[in-house]
Amino acid sequence: QVQLVESGGGLVKPGGSLRLSCAASGFTFSDYYMSWIRQAPGKGLEWISYIRSSSRNIYYAVSLEGRFTISRDNAKNSLYLQLNNLRDEDTGVYFCAREGIQGSGCYDKWGQGTLVTVSS
Amino acid sequence: SYVLTQPPSVSVAPGKTARLTCGGNNIGSKSVHWYQQKPGQAPVLVIYYDSDRPSGIPERFSGSNSGNTATLTISRVEAGDEADYYCQVWDSSSDHPFGGGTKLTVL
Numbered sequence: 403q404v405q406l407v408e409s410g411g412g413l414v415k416p417g418g419s420l421r422l423s424c425a426a427s428g429f430t431f432s433d434y435y436m437s438w439i440r441q442a443p444g445k446g447l448e449w450i451s452y453i454r455s456s457s458r459n460i461y462y463a464v465s466l467e468g469r470f471t472i473s474r475d476n477a478k479n480s481l482y483l484q485l486n487n488l489r490d491e492d493t494g495v496y497f498c499a500r501e502g503i504q505g506s507g508c509y510d511k512w513g514q515g516t517l518v519t520v521s522s
Numbered sequence: 523s524y525v526l527t528q529p530p531s532v533s534v535a536p537g538k539t540a541r542l543t544c545g546g547n548n549i550g551s552k553s554v555h556w557y558q559q560k561p562g563q564a565p566v567l568v569i570y571y572d573s574d575r576p577s578g579i580p581e582r583f584s585g586s587n588s589g590n591t592a593t594l595t596i597s598r599v600e601a602g603d604e605a606d607y608y609c610q611v612w613d614s615s616s617d618h619p620f621g622g623g624t625k626l627t628v629l
Binding site (some may be wrong): 437439446447448449452464497501503505506507508509510511512513515 | 523539553555557559563564565566567568571576607608610612618619620621622623
């Protein structure tokens with residue numbers, strides 16, 4: 403069965419960095435576009451970034467101001483998100499999600515999320 | 523950037539029909555997807571491309587999209603439908619925005 407498992411979250415001080423990982427299994431990872439989506443405590447969903455199958459096309463939410471970097475390793479069936487210069491408002495659960503139909507922007511599978519807490 | 527507007531809350535009695543709206547400028551020209559999220563869980567896709575249902579989603583869930591409003595309709599509402607619901611579009615000018623979400627309460 404399709405599984406997405408995030409890891410790498412934790413407590414970090416403002417200005418710090420983290421690298422999140424998402425391990426995929428149960429499907430041909432290299433065939434799918436992938437995204438990261440986050441959710442602040444008690445708030446709604448916020449799309450962060452998107453990467454196509456071959457990594458040639460990458461998009462970010464403008465609000466991130468270039469602090470995050472998405473990448474993937476198709477040989478390892480893994481998706482990554484490098485978070486730099488973290489701020490208090492970056493606190494939340496970070497989900498990786500699979501785009502079920504290429505170009506649809508529709509996420510048919512989600513991981514359970516990893517919690518990032520930015521606090522001094 | 524493209525903005526999606528959802529009412530913060532909707533309440534419905536069991537067995538009745540819930541209609542959750544998602545407003546956006548000319549949203550009828552875009553493809554809308556809907557997600558259900560229960561507390562402490564990841565979102566689940568319930569409607570894609572305005573009105574298609576993924577396998578495993580009950581026929582009680584349906585969607586429509588026209589003009590400036592997309593609607594998720596849940597017929598014969600059950601207690602287990604209580605959750606937050608988010609609409610989302612793919613918009614080439616502003617990424618993949620989500621609406622603010624609607625909390626569905628089953629009375």
